[in-house]
Amino acid sequence: MKLIRHLLRTPGFLVGATLLGLTLAIAFLPPLVMSLDAYQRVGLAYLPPTAEHWLGTDHLGIDMVALLVAGLRSSLYVGFLAGIIATTLGTLIGVYGGYKGGLIDDLLTACTNLFLVIPSLIVLILLSGSLQEGRSLTLIAVFIGCTTWTWTARAVRAQASSLRSRDHVALARINGYGTLGIVFLHILPYLLSYLFMVFILQTASGILSESVISMLGLGPYDSISLGNLLNQAIRNEALSDGAWWAFFPPMVLITVIAFALYVINTSMEGIFNPRLRK
């Protein structure tokens, strides 16, 4: 409770939370008050912003506001799902190895280190490239989650193995708790604040990964995402046509989400880590 009050008084956290709230509002409020169709042509290609179409049209003459709202939703969805998958995978592998120790720990650590060195973007490119059709938004999120769990696992393992020799864990062991019981009841609760921060970072990196993959033209086929919008704008000469409204707004949205999540993360670090607290 005290921590939350602390958090609400940190300017960084407030800025981050406001920005995040703003992007969520842009994603979910407009469809309630106006009709947006991201597949309907409303005019010529690359019309500049007007009172009717606030951000003009894209290369097909579709309203940019409608595209942005749809794209923002997909990006948030991908980030959230990838964040959950990566955090869960990383935590399970890290906690189990860190608590168990011994051969299992060595194997899991070796595996983690191995995939840590192989660039995850490369694996992502190969995975998405091999599946031409049926590359759905959800599948992309799963791919991202499955390639970015490594550093979570590494960090969580270090934390878990330091908790392992604590008295309360030893007591739990004497009281006859099994491995799973100890991991879930006596180790994970201590890592919760840390895991929440990891989840925030993983969500941010998931959104960025999706936009990178889509920028390369390996994005989801079934939906509009911010990265897809950028890819289309660059491919259809928005830059040389000076149609800034086709590429600038998606970039701003991606940056604002990532920035908001980073700021929330660092301000939480300042609160949860006593060394950094002023």
Next chain:
Amino acid sequence: MFANHPTLRYIAGRAGWYALTFFVAVAINFWLPRLGDANPVDTLMSKVSGSLDAKSARDKEESYLKEFGLVDLDEQGRIVRDADGVPVRTSILSQFIRYVGMSVRGDFGSSIVQYPRPVADIITTALPWTLALQIPALILGWFIGNSLGALAAYRRGVFDRVLYPMALLVSAIPSFCFGILLVYVFGIQLEWLPTLGGYDDGMNPGLTWAFVQSASQYYVLPFFSIFLLVVGGQAIGMRSMCIYELGTDYVRYAKLLGVRESMIVRYMFRNAMLPQLTGLALTLGGMVGGALIAEMIFSYPGLGLSMLTAIQSLDYPVITGCTLLVTICVLIANFTVDILIGFLDPRIRAAREGGH
């Protein structure tokens, strides 16, 4: 034989570990593209089959199958056929063994789109551009970012309050957005610098004055798009590392003793630098990804661009050749950092020298 030579033993241990990683990377490069049902021969055939009759189409297909190593060959190099005369497909395992053998020799097969140009040829033309762009940007960015981060942590005050949020914002901007902005502002709106390509059209790469001049103009924007991002990311990491160091006993003790500030900063820098170096090794993979995308946006004639064009035209041999090479580069860089840390970190050094 390494028993009496701890340094060699350390290096050999790391080398063994990286050899294993390399093998896994090769396996990933082989298996992942074969997960889907895309097949280079089908792609090639769909390009040429329209103009051929059935017989010559079959001959063509068989020569492609042979070329890409998808069918068994007998001693004379002829295709092995079953009773109906249909070529016997090679098992995926022997394909893999062949692939590993070829990769080790640096032979990545032929491009589909630019058939029969070998992938190795495409890569060797692209690689110098990538290395010349990335290595200076990464190393310079690392040094300057870390110095700024240490300074921000030590000075705090205005310097920290202004620079830190800026660095945070810069590092939140995805690399490709940054590149697009640079292209748009400096290349298209202001027209200060050329944006697309590595040198003027119609020029032949070579060591002439005119070419170097043209290439260096094209170099500026992609360089800064990578450099600034590295600076931002490193500065943030270094700042929190140094804030942590500031709270340690040795810094307080040194302050009480009245040691010069610049001296304390130097001590701190050396202590905070090791984790940053490890961090550099770990984030290198991610950074290379971002840097490749910068190349794509600037149409810089390096590996990133080769990969992008290959992805757009489904040129699988080129894609996997590029991804494998990028992975190898990242592994080599990691290995170098590992060895460097082995020499710099007094704890590892002590364990090596006193550990037996």
